Amino acid sequence: MAMGRRERKKAQTRRALSEAALRLFSERGYDGVTVAQIADEADVSIATLFAHVPDGKEALIFDDGVERHVWLVAAVRERPSGQSVLEALRRCLAGRGPFADDLPPELRAKRDLIVGTPALREYSRKLWTAGEGALAEAIAAESGRDPADMTVRALARYVLEIPELAGAEPDPSGAMNAIFDLLESGWPEPHAPVTSTARPVAPSG
Structure with a gap:
């Protein structure tokens, strides 16, 4: 229209x-x-x-944030058969914002300004996290869970925090992938310390 x-x-x-x-x-x-x-x-x-x-x-230099919520939800709902929700979200973020490596010069300058300015980065974060409800609903629908389930809401929140957490890193894409790897595999347990089986030596004298 x-x-x-x-x-x-x-x-x-x-x-x-x-x-x-x-x-x-x-x-x-x-x-x-x-x-x-x-x-x-x-x-x-x-x-x-x-x-x-x-x-x-x-x-002033942002949209209202609605568009990013739309394509995140679409990434979850329209992902190829056999692709996990997290992999769909990883691929969706990989080509956008601080993670895109093929932006035209004017958009690259805008991105660099946002990443390098704390007030702009914080405003961008607010726009991302405002989509938590919509993304949680999409994740719940695709996983057969209740949208009010805390684990669903937490996953949505973690994903929406990634642009802020990883965007200012020296290697934004590497940082983003590290976070998604963690979300997919869970927090690894530390290796158990090696304990000695040798008997203590009795003091001499």
């Missing part, structure tokens, strides 16, 4: 704000940019900026 004039205008303003914020953050650093400067750069009022993004400047 085609957008009406009002919706197109809103989308254009939102895009202008996002582009202005990304440009200024890249030039001056996140902490060196004010909301007023972003509004001025996009040629809108501060009131208009907050009407489009009430969460403030950290929200």
Whole structure:
């Protein structure tokens, strides 16, 4: 369905704000940019900026997070026969965000800005974890469990924390795979210490 004039205008303003914020953050650093400067750069009022993004400047370069929840749920529900839920989620995350290695330059610059800015990384984390309910429902449906089961909710939460945990590592993909390996195999027990069977030597004298 085609957008009406009002919706197109809103989308254009939102895009202008996002582009202005990304440009200024890249030039001056996140902490060196004010909301007023972003509004001025996009040629809108501060009131208009907050009407489009009430969460403030950290929200300006993100979408609403809905799309990522949709494709995570789809990865679980539409995975090939024989593929585990965790493997489907691993493959889904592998080509996105901090784990993608084939991004065009403009998206790579945006990703690097987010990963390198604590406030932006924390906002991104909120968008990921907001999808916990939807992902838990999908996992429950595919595993025959109750969505309220704590283990289902925990698994969904752990997966949604991976971009924040692994995204800033020197090797994000390697870190992501290490976490998925752990989730698939469980926490390994440490090796039992070797105990000596030799008898203690009696003190001399």
